[in-house]
Amino acid sequence: MATQLSEKTIQTVKSTVPVLAEHGEAITTHFYQRMFADHPELKNIFNMTNQKAGRQPRALANAVYAAAQHIDNLEAILPTVDQIAEKHRSLNVKPEHYPIVGEYLLVAIKEVLGDAATDDIIEAWGEAYGAIADVFIQVEQEKYNKAKEQEGGWLGYRDFTVVKKVKESDVITSFYLEPKDGGIIPPFRPGQYITAQVSLPDSEYTQLRQYSLSDAPGKGYYRISVKREDGSEEQPDGVVSTFLHEQVNEGDILPITAPAGEFYLNEESTNPVVFISGGVGLTPMMSMLNRLVDQDSDRDVYFVHASQNGEVHAFKGDIAQFEEQASSVQSKVVYSDPHPSDADYDKKGHIDLEWLKAVVPYDAEFYFCGPEGFMRTVNAALNDWGVPEGQVHYEFFGPELSLQ
Ligand SMILES: NC(=O)C1=CN([C@@H]2O[C@H](COP(=O)(O)OP(=O)(O)OC[C@H]3O[C@@H](n4cnc5c(N)ncnc54)[C@H](OP(=O)(O)O)[C@@H]3O)[C@@H](O)[C@H]2O)C=CC1
Numbered sequence: 001m002a003t004q005l006s007e008k009t010i011q012t013v014k015s016t017v018p019v020l021a022e023h024g025e026a027i028t029t030h031f032y033q034r035m036f037a038d039h040p041e042l043k044n045i046f047n048m049t050n051q052k053a054g055r056q057p058r059a060l061a062n063a064v065y066a067a068a069q070h071i072d073n074l075e076a077i078l079p080t081v082d083q084i085a086e087k088h089r090s091l092n093v094k095p096e097h098y099p100i101v102g103e104y105l106l107v108a109i110k111e112v113l114g115d116a117a118t119d120d121i122i123e124a125w126g127e128a129y130g131a132i133a134d135v136f137i138q139v140e141q142e143k144y145n146k147a148k149e150q151e152g153g154w155l156g157y158r159d160f161t162v163v164k165k166v167k168e169s170d171v172i173t174s175f176y177l178e179p180k181d182g183g184i185i186p187p188f189r190p191g192q193y194i195t196a197q198v199s200l201p202d203s204e205y206t207q208l209r210q211y212s213l214s215d216a217p218g219k220g221y222y223r224i225s226v227k228r229e230d231g232s233e234e235q236p237d238g239v240v241s242t243f244l245h246e247q248v249n250e251g252d253i254l255p256i257t258a259p260a261g262e263f264y265l266n267e268e269s270t271n272p273v274v275f276i277s278g279g280v281g282l283t284p285m286m287s288m289l290n291r292l293v294d295q296d297s298d299r300d301v302y303f304v305h306a307s308q309n310g311e312v313h314a315f316k317g318d319i320a321q322f323e324e325q326a327s328s329v330q331s332k333v334v335y336s337d338p339h340p341s342d343a344d345y346d347k348k349g350h351i352d353l354e355w356l357k358a359v360v361p362y363d364a365e366f367y368f369c370g371p372e373g374f375m376r377t378v379n380a381a382l383n384d385w386g387v388p389e390g391q392v393h394y395e396f397f398g399p400e401l402s403l404q
Pocket of ligand 1: 283395
């Protein structure tokens with residue numbers, strides 16, 4: 001499927017892998033700075049908060065590193081390409097963006113490597129980048145076609161009206177969205193997300209944010225549930241979420257792209273399901289749980305949620321209701337910092353393996369999502385428990401980071 005590269009190009013690219021590993025992030029940080037300086041219009045597409053936090057350069061460095069390792073067999077990176085391409089489709093990344101990225105990546109490699117960047121290396125990387133870009137463009141094209149051709153589907157952004165706004169906790173608010181054109185909307189897989197295009201009053205560029213859909217499909221609306229971040233280093237995404245919480249109300253318009261994502265409920269399996277979420281990471285799990293309840297599923301469901309305390313714990317009422325309504329649903333709550341008024345929780349502190357073993361079955365499909373440290377803890381716990389990889393599903397929101 002990819003352009004044929006010469007043996008020399010392949011060898012040159014492969015021999016730069018160790019150098020890339022050393023300078024990968026410096027190269028991509030440099031690259032973004034130069035590219036945005038010359039092409040500020042691209043700020044409409046990239047999440048600038050991820051740039052500031054260094055997550056985007058790290059993710060690109062990882063992707064480039066992986067591609068370089070497999071340049072003679074790009075098929076091997078298709079699973080990674082697929083996930084990134086899914087995000088790109090959701091962000092409306094177009095083929096014409098690739099040559100711009102390629103140009104600045106080469107400039108950055110040259111600048112960071114200095115004298116070590118020979119003409120041969122730059123030429124080989126130019127060709128290799130072209131081959132990698134072709135793979136992405138092709139995979140993304142198929143995804144654009146599917147998004148458009150499905151019933152109720154569309155390309156790019158479609159205006160949705162906020163028809164209902166509901167406070168779910170002190171920090172999380174839900175927005176119910178229906179298409180302004182009154183048309184139908186496609187179903188989605190529980191766990192998928194949309195991209196919202198937000199225009200802040202005093203910003204020149206639009207801001208794109210991806211939010212998991214938090215209700216089941218097939219209801220005529222999409223629901224997102226947004227945490228108001230405080231803009232600190234740990235929660236840098238303050239501007240957009242604060243704007244949504246404070247300024248976006250019923251009747252307002254939010255342009256969104258069609259649902260996307262590779263993290264979703266395996267509806268084929270009949271195994272028990274264990275959802276493990278931290279904070280606002282519970283949103284995709286809510287969609288999956290709602291789906292199972294809507295379908296009267298007889299799979300055993302364990303909804304394990306970690307939160308600081310009862311005030312920031314969203315969807316408490318819904319989950320309690322599901323638990324009462326369906327004997328197959330069990331909820332387990334972990335509070336890291338419970339308030340004296342909090343009575344209804346199962347563990348104080350953090351989730352750990354010993355406790356998990358006592359409350360959920362091993363022979364289950366596990367889904368987890370939450371802050372980075374939480375994801376590492378849960379991933380390590382499931383590894384130590386020996387849960388087979390195929391039964392473990394997770395999603396990082398934002399650029400892909402390593403769980404190790
Ligand atoms: N589809 C997706 O992939 C989605 C992903 N997310 C992600 O979920 C995250 C949620 O963040 P937020 O609501 O701020 O979460 P919080 O910071 O509120 O954390 C939630 C809970 O996890 C606990 N926790 C933190 N670190 C660890 C650890 N190492 N081991 C065990 N428990 C831990 C916290 O404890 P403590 O109080 O001690 O820190 C707290 O009780 C965001 O990073 C967001 O990007 C969100 C929505 C969707």
